[in-house]
Amino acid sequence: MQTRGTREDDAIMAKAPTVYDVAERARVSIASVSRVLRNPDSVKEQTRERVLEAVRHLGYVPSANARGLAARRTNVIGLFFPGHDDVAGSDGRLVAASGGVTVVRDDATGDPETHNYYFDEVLRGAEIEAWRRGFALMVAAGRGASREAIVNDIAGRVDGLAVLARTVPDELLAHVARRIPVVVLAATRGTDEFDHVSVNNAPGMRAITEHVLGTGARRLMYIAGPEDSPDDRERLEGFRAAVDGAEGVSVELVRGDFSRVRGREIALRIEAMPEAIVCANDQTALGVLDAMGRRSISVPDDVMVTGFDGIAAGRHSTPRLTTVHQPMVELGRAAIQALTARLDDPSLEAQSLVLPVQVVLRDSCP
Amino acid sequence: MQTRGTREDDAIMAKAPTVYDVAERARVSIASVSRVLRNPDSVKEQTRERVLEAVRHLGYVPSANARGLAARRTNVIGLFFPGHDDVAGSDGRLVAASGGVTVVRDDATGDPETHNYYFDEVLRGAEIEAWRRGFALMVAAGRGASREAIVNDIAGRVDGLAVLARTVPDELLAHVARRIPVVVLAATRGTDEFDHVSVNNAPGMRAITEHVLGTGARRLMYIAGPEDSPDDRERLEGFRAAVDGAEGVSVELVRGDFSRVRGREIALRIEAMPEAIVCANDQTALGVLDAMGRRSISVPDDVMVTGFDGIAAGRHSTPRLTTVHQPMVELGRAAIQALTARLDDPSLEAQSLVLPVQVVLRDSCP
DNA sequence: AGCCCAACTGTATGCGCTTACAGTTGTACT
DNA sequence: AGTACAACTGTAAGCGCATACAGTTGGGCT
Structure with a gap:
């Protein structure tokens, strides 16, 4: 099995060193090299030192591929x-190689982050x-x-x-x-x-909806997410369960898409303001808050808003967002x-x- | 090389199928299997179909380890x-296996997210x-x-x-x-x-600082990050460059740690309010904004605040944060x-x- | 019919490790 | 001194694939 060409220790290696190189330098067999790396205690100290020295000297890094193949697992x-498919400007080359500084004014009219x-x-x-x-x-x-x-x-x-x-x-x-x-x-x-x-999507949404109802609100709006989302379906289910258990509640259901922009759009267009807007996720709710701010409608005095997810941004929004925190x-x-x-x-x-x-x-x- | 035991096609396999299994079922050599997968056009259509059928039937997925080893690259x-070392509650087992719902009130006294x-x-x-x-x-x-x-x-x-x-x-x-x-x-x-x-840390910080100075502010505070951060060092350098180029500017330098909490702490303790607080990063600046809100100090009227990084949260803070956006x-x-x-x-x-x-x-x- | 070559397919080797198994050595015993 | 055994170390056989090289096949030609 020793058909491998001997390499010069100190020359710059074209290829990465292998166990064979290490073994040769440490004057041991490849098995010992492997042992030193995987189970150091099974090798006499003196031998181990020689191997480690060789590892250091050669810049040896074991190949995970070979390891995985031999050990039948990759870890x-x-x-x-x-x-995150289409990121703006992800089209190939970078614009500048050595940067400058530009100044722009961001007056909040642009698209909010959708991520x-x-x-x-x-x-x-x-x-x-x-x-x-x-x-x-x-x-x-x-x-x-x-x-x-x-x-x-x-x-x-x-x-x-x-x-x-x-x-x-x-x-x-x-x-x-x-x-x-x-x-x-x-x-x-x-x-x-x-x-x-x-x-626990459904029970969570049910619980927060019950909290909303507990405040006395009876005219609700629910802004759902995309229909193909299982999460959304479960949450809606929880919402319905809560509403069905209460007296004299009216509900308007609007279909959103989980995005902040969409939440804002929807909220900007609301004519008959409900007492509470229950959103299927936080991004949507934050969009609603944006809209209310713009419309000078007070939250929670004029309308209450809730979200779902518990993203960090909800802790710092104005007003701070009531939500269902899921342990992501x-x-x-x-x-x-x-x-x-x-x-x-x-x-x-x-x-x-x-x-x-x-x-x-x-x-x-x- | 055919020492491998023949396996039953339809039996539940103990191990994942390999090229050999596929080759056997498709009645071709392993080379052809490999070709079908790597370079389909080099194989006659009829053969290719047989191989693909076998792949599907056996649930074959090529081992990247073996591939990598043979091809000498991992891709x-x-x-x-x-x-993110120590996440709260990261101590082993999960608390609940089948979840309930709890309700808590978050009055913003807790630690803000530090991440x-x-x-x-x-x-x-x-x-x-x-x-x-x-x-x-x-x-x-x-x-x-x-x-x-x-x-x-x-x-x-x-x-x-x-x-x-x-x-x-x-x-x-x-x-x-x-x-x-x-x-x-x-x-x-x-x-x-x-x-x-x-x-472009230094030029960026220099530019934003010059903008601050351009508003007429002369009493500045700079909240830096940890000393061992190269980013921080460069930003501070940029800040100094801007300040050095202006007349009659006074600066107080405070050492932070890039975290929101720390920014808030520092801002809560400020006695002689400067005209502007330049922060080494956004998190710190957001903490400062939190503190100002709490102290009912108006930003930007009473004090201006700037950050660095351009994180999404800065777009939605109150007030919205002026910053240097770096293309992360x-x-x-x-x-x-x-x-x-x-x-x-x-x-x-x-x-x-x-x-x-x-x-x-x-x-x-x- | 015989030849050549393109198109395809098979054989055999080795990628760099792990590990069962088979030595080898040293040492504590009898 | 001889034996037994523990403690190491070496040998060799793959792991599953890619690929150089060597067949094999089947036209299209002459």
Whole structure:
């Protein structure tokens, strides 16, 4: 097996050094090198030192590919979520190579940021948990047509895959799930093929709506999200449950799209102001608050507003936003936990975890 | 080479299927399977169909490890950044397995969110660019002592590594850089061993400070960030440059730590109110705005406030925050570009890219 | 019919590790 | 001194794929 060409130690290496290079320099076998790296105590100190010296000297970094191949596991977990597809100005080359400074005036007429930080938080949770369990995290965003290729690619690289709801068609997921465990986030699907982690959407929305009704409000408006969102469906369901349980309540239902702009648009056009506007998510609610500010309508005195998600921006809005906080970081962590649990014991039943939410009362609906 | 045990097609496979399984079912050699996957046109259609059928039937997903090992590249790029170490409640197990709903009142006395969204944005940019160039993205956060192990681990998994400034000691970086290209973000170091991508900190801060001075303000306060931050150092430098160029300006320098809480604390304690408070970043400035609101001090009438970063929250604060927008998404993208450029041509000179910034005038300092 | 070449397919090797298993050494015993 | 065994270390066999190279096949030509 020693057909490998001997390399010069001190010459600049064209290729990255391998165990063989290290072994040669330390005058041991490659097995010992491997041991020093994976299980240092199983090697005599003197030998270990020689190996470590060689590692340092050569700038050796073990190839995770070879490791993964030999050990049959990658120690990586994948996280797949809906893509931030089209970012303004993402068209290829950077505008300037060596920067200047320009000055612009932003009078708030432009589009507010549409991105929501939901995924960032989930990602953060996932990253934390993955690290604690000794896994690296690979992230990928789903984008249009190439989705299938990407998912397959990622699936080949990881030991487990967490997927945000509705990002990937069931069929593809099923294909992938034959190879590695898959957990679906934020959606309780009918099928029970995979593990699921979601939050208590319906009960949360029900609880905050009941709080609204508890203030005496009877004329409500509900601004929903996109119809294809399972989250939205559940929240609407919770809203209905609360309303159905109360006397003499009138409801106007408006379809939004979870975005801040859309919330603002809708609120700007309201003619008969309700006593309370219940929004399916925070971004929408923040848009509503923007609109009310512009229209000089006082929140909560003239109309109360509530959101759902608990994004950070709601803590600092004017007025501060009453909302249902869902544990986004926990969601990410739970996903990793579910995955590692299944890796430890593949025979586990598919489980469906529902995380608790918290109604947070702030100024917009005290 | 056919020592591998034949497997039952329809039986539930204990292990993931491999090229061998696919080849067997499609009655071709593994080479053809590989060809179908990598270069479909080089195989006769009829054969291709058989292979694809087998792939589908068996739920085959190619192992990226084996691929990477054979092809000597992973097509993954790593992103390493300072960790979100200690998240509240990150201690192991989840509290509830099947959630309820609780209600709390948030009267704004608690700690505001300390996290800043800088990294999320950079990550987003990196993800986008990586995807466009056919790379997957692996993320890892640096945490205390295990940093070295993590970096080494990641380095073994990727073709290139982007590192946020000061996350990793130079020595470690140098070790890793012997194997793969490394680009350092948001820091122009003295050494020119690696590629660098950063933003125009000093000129940006200088420009916004000059704007402040242009309003006639002469008594300024500057709330800096932590001393070990290169960003902070450059910004302070820019501030000084602007101030030095003006007549009769008095400056009070206070040391903050880039956090919102700290900004608020500092602003709550100010006795002799300056005409303007220039903050080293947005979070700090937002904290200052919080404090001013609480103290019923009008911004910008009684005191002007400026930030630096251009985070989304600044667009919606009360009053809206004047700041220097740095292209965080672009930063991430540029990092990936630098990396891929070097992968394409390893002989490239170490380059140092400086991205332009933009002064954004809003209500807090019109 | 015989030849040549394009188009396709198969064989065999090795990528850089981990790890079962088989030595090898040193030492505590009998 | 001889034996047994613990503590190390080395040998060798893959892990699943890509790919250079060597067939094989089937026209189109002469």
